Structure formats: C-alpha cells, structure tokens
Amino acid sequence: MTPTVTVDLARLDANISRYGGRAAEAGVALRAHVKGHRSPEIAARQVAAGAVGVAVHSAAEAMAYLEVGVTDVAVAWPWRDPWRWTRFAQLARHCAVTVHVDHPEAVAGLGAAAEAHGVELGVRIEVDTGLHRVGVDPDAAGELAATVARTHGVRLAGVTGYVGLTDAAAARDRAELGRRQARLLVSVAERIRAAGSPCPTVSVGGTPTLPGALDVAGVTEVCAGAYALLDGGFARLGECDPEAVAITVTTTVTGNDGRVLRTDADALLAGADQTWMSGVVMTAPDGAPVSPASVSVGDELRVLPGHVCPVVARRPLLHVLDSGEPVARWQALVRPDRA
Structure with missing residues (x-):
C-alpha cells in the first residue's frame, strides 16, 4: 500500500481558531505562512478566520492564493536574485505585496522594478535575530531604512525577523526566546522611527515562539506557518x-x-x-x-x-x-x- 497523507477538518479549524484567538486577544495581527501546508484551501480558511494575509517564498505560488481571495502577500525571504524583483513587481499589480530585504542592492532593484511596472512595493527589513542565516545586523537596520526612504518605488513597511528552535534547550526556552526576539525587533523599529522614518509593522516569525512574542508591547504582527496543521x-x-x-x-x-x-x-x-x-x-x-x-x-x-x-x-x-x-x-x- 501507498501511505496516505490526511487532514482532519475539525482539528484544522480548531487550530486556526485557537491561534487566531491568541493573536486577537493580544491585539496583534496574524499572518499565515503557507510553507507548512502549501494549500490555498487552508489559506482561505485562515484568512476567513481573521488572518491578515499570507507569507510565501515565490510570486508563482502567490497567484494561487489570490484565486481564493487572499489580497495581502508578504514574500518572506530576502531574495537577492535580480530576476525575481520583476516577478514581485508584477505580482503587485494584483494585490498588496511586501518583500523582505536585507541588502541595499535588493532595495534598489525592487524600486526600479516597481517603477517600471507602475506599482509600489512595501519592504520589510529582515533583521538577523541570531541564526546568522539571512538578515541585517540590528545595528545596521537604520542605515538600510534610510536607503529605502531615498528609493523611489518602495516604501518601508516595517521590520521582521525569525528565530528557529535549533536544539532541545531552545525548544524548552521557546517562550522566552520569542520574547527576546520580539524585544529586539521592537527596539530596531523604535530606532528607525527616532531617525525619522515610518516603521508601522513589527512582524515576529515562528509558531513555537508565538506565545512569547505576543507578550511584548510594540509587536504588531506574528507570522506563523505550522499552527494550522501542527505536527x-x-x-x-x-x-x-x-x-x-x-x-x-x-x-x-x-x-x-x-x-x-x-x-x-x-x-x-x-x-x-x-x-x-x-x-x-x-x-x-x-x-x-x-x-x-x-x-x-x-x-x-x-x-x-x-x-x-x-x-x-x-x-x-x-x-x-x-x-x-x-x-x-x-x-x-x-x-x-x-x-
């Protein structure tokens, strides 16, 4: 026999409701990262339950989510490939698009692509919260924000960051890890605002660290991928x-x-x-x-x-x-x- 992957609707909807309720109680928006389920049908249920939009890794997959009523898309990876910037600008003809960035060349490229296609792209500065995988150093985020402010075609939509659970000790400490991550991002946003740039969104990523992030004043959004299905x-x-x-x-x-x-x-x-x-x-x-x-x-x-x-x-x-x-x-x- 071939193994079958099944999804139970009652459990799915209960999870969506439970995590959405946590965010709503904290007064924080919830964005559904689709990397866990990759399913437009599940995303539609998440948005219907109150999620503000979805997070994706490609413009191609985003188009399928637009077909089920999603109108707000975040590209949750700071791509530096020039050919991608045109794809994101084309996507912005159909919905609100925000792209993560961590390098001035990406800001310039996205701005040029947006102007060429007659759209505006939101950008979120991806901050390295400790994984050292992507993102700018927290102390360099202000300089990148200034670059965004000088670049036509883009606007600064906020800051974002993700911290994964790398080992069992981090998993046990996940709530405090979420708080530390959130406090860091809030402080980065405050410094950007103090320097004169608007920074409306502070988006904190991760399902296991979500409860800790919701404890921190100044967080405006949590972005989570696994919460609908769990595992x-x-x-x-x-x-x-x-x-x-x-x-x-x-x-x-x-x-x-x-x-x-x-x-x-x-x-x-x-x-x-x-x-x-x-x-x-x-x-x-x-x-x-x-x-x-x-x-x-x-x-x-x-x-x-x-x-x-x-x-x-x-x-x-x-x-x-x-x-x-x-x-x-x-x-x-x-x-x-x-x-």
Whole structure:
C-alpha cells in the first residue's frame, strides 16, 4: 500500500481558531505562512478566520492564493536574485505585496522594478535575530531604512525577523526566546522611527515562539506557518495534545523486529524531523499509543510526522476527512519562480 497523507477538518479549524484567538486577544495581527501546508484551501480558511494575509517564498505560488481571495502577500525571504524583483513587481499589480530585504542592492532593484511596472512595493527589513542565516545586523537596520526612504518605488513597511528552535534547550526556552526576539525587533523599529522614518509593522516569525512574542508591547504582527496543521514534533514538545494534530500519515507495518517498526511510510518520513527533536508520534487508528510489541506486520497505523513542512512537500496530495469520512482532495503547491 501507498501511505496516505490526511487532514482532519475539525482539528484544522480548531487550530486556526485557537491561534487566531491568541493573536486577537493580544491585539496583534496574524499572518499565515503557507510553507507548512502549501494549500490555498487552508489559506482561505485562515484568512476567513481573521488572518491578515499570507507569507510565501515565490510570486508563482502567490497567484494561487489570490484565486481564493487572499489580497495581502508578504514574500518572506530576502531574495537577492535580480530576476525575481520583476516577478514581485508584477505580482503587485494584483494585490498588496511586501518583500523582505536585507541588502541595499535588493532595495534598489525592487524600486526600479516597481517603477517600471507602475506599482509600489512595501519592504520589510529582515533583521538577523541570531541564526546568522539571512538578515541585517540590528545595528545596521537604520542605515538600510534610510536607503529605502531615498528609493523611489518602495516604501518601508516595517521590520521582521525569525528565530528557529535549533536544539532541545531552545525548544524548552521557546517562550522566552520569542520574547527576546520580539524585544529586539521592537527596539530596531523604535530606532528607525527616532531617525525619522515610518516603521508601522513589527512582524515576529515562528509558531513555537508565538506565545512569547505576543507578550511584548510594540509587536504588531506574528507570522506563523505550522499552527494550522501542527505536527508530531509539537505534540512531543508539549505545545499541543497529539489529538490536536490535523495532519497524519496512514501507513502499514511492513516489518517488526520487536524494537523498531518498519512501515511503507519510512521513505516519506525519513529526515522529516524538527531540528530540535527527532522522531514521529505513532498511534493506532483510534489514537491509542502503540509499541513495537503490540503490532504485527500488516497492521495499519496513524503517524504524526515529526515536521509537517517536508512531508507536505514530498507528498502534496492531501486527503481531507470530516468526521472520519473523505470529503475532498487538496493539491498542495510547490511552485518556485523559476523551475
């Protein structure tokens, strides 16, 4: 048998409501990053529940979200490839577009592309919050903001940053990590404003650090990707109950040596772990925990993937269940701007 990736509607909607409620209670906007589910149908439910828009990595995928009513798109990666800037300007003919930036060349290129296409692009300064992967040093953000102010075709929409959980210690400290990240971004925004530039948005990224970020005054938006579906990593962390996870992989046991199970989903799940916690949550179809000693070859199991993002990217056909009955099939999207 081929393993099936399923989405439970009741759990999906409950997650969307719960996290949306947290943000609303704090008076903070919630933006849905689509990297977790890659599904226009799920994004439409998130926006209908109050999300201000979506975050994407490419203009090509963004067009599919416009078709389901999304009108506000953030390109949540500071691309420096000149050919992309035209794509983002073209996208801005159809919706509000904000692009993350971390280099003056990108600001200049986006401004030129926007002017050539008769649009204006918002830009958010991506701040390095400690991962040292992308983003400007916090002390250099003011200089980049001044560059934006001098550049036609773009306007400064705010600052943003993301901090991932790199290990188990960071995962345990996730709330405080979110607070530190948020305080840093708020301080950067305050310095930019003090220098004379508007900086309306302070957007903090990440689902596991979201509760901490919501504690910090001055945060105006949280951007989260995994909150709609969740995954086994969040369940093992204690961030949610296993029954809250809306995505599961239905698989069949193909081998059992009494200690380690082999299933027909092993290839799909290989390496699909959180960076801070490996492994999946494996249960019987009724949700009861299982151990290798309790199952036999041929048994069907329900697996909560450790990390939702790679599983959806590898197996993008989502089988949608309502009260256990199939009601739809959603095709998740993997659309780079240049194949």
